[in-house]
Amino acid sequence: MLPSMLRTGLRITSLTLCLIAIAATAQAQTRKPGLWEVTTTMTFQQPTGAGGAPRTTQVCVTQEQLDKYGAITPQSAGCHFTNVVKNLTGTTADMVCSGKMDGKGALESSWADADHTTTKVHFTGTMPLGAVEWTSTSSYVYKSPDCGSVKPVDEPAAH
Structure with missing residues (x-):
């Protein structure tokens, strides 16, 4: 005993x-599936040190994407996510890209509440014109459970 x-x-x-x-x-x-509005600002450390104006778009997020990644992942052709770690308030993952750009990035996503999230990606690699390093910061705001005409983007290939 x-x-x-x-x-x-x-x-x-x-x-x-x-x-x-x-x-x-x-x-x-x-973490709600449905229509989210995302505003992204990208800053290039290499080659120019320049940044772009914020860009706002809408994305349709599926429950499967939330279950798999615990976050809304950026959609970049030729990129996938590995080492996904989900916790109570966010997600971290490695972004690995090959094709138009080769390299690695680190994703950090945090949820302020059910309707707001922020995601930061820092990427270093190469493109046909040479070395590239950039950081993107995105803020997401939930809009609706119905995506309307916005179709879900194919999720990145899992590796």
Whole structure:
């Protein structure tokens, strides 16, 4: 038979793990599929050090994408995400690209609440014209469960 203090410690540990699981499930459920408006600003460290004006678009996010990545991932041709780590308030992942641009990036996404998220990607690599390094910062605002005419983008290939 276990001593009383050990049994109490095991009960507290079990209760804590259950509460963490419940909180994680609740947080994941607040990440809503549907239509999101995204405003992205990109800054180039190489080759020019220039930045572009903010660009606003709409994206349709599926529940499958949220389940897989825990975040709204940027869509870049030839890129995929690895080492995805989801937690209660966000996601981190590595972005690996080959094709028009070769290189690696680091994605960090955080959820302020059910209707707002921010994502930052820092990328270094090469393009046909030479070395490239850029950082993009995006803010997302939830608009509707119905995407209307905006179609979901094919999710990046998993590797």
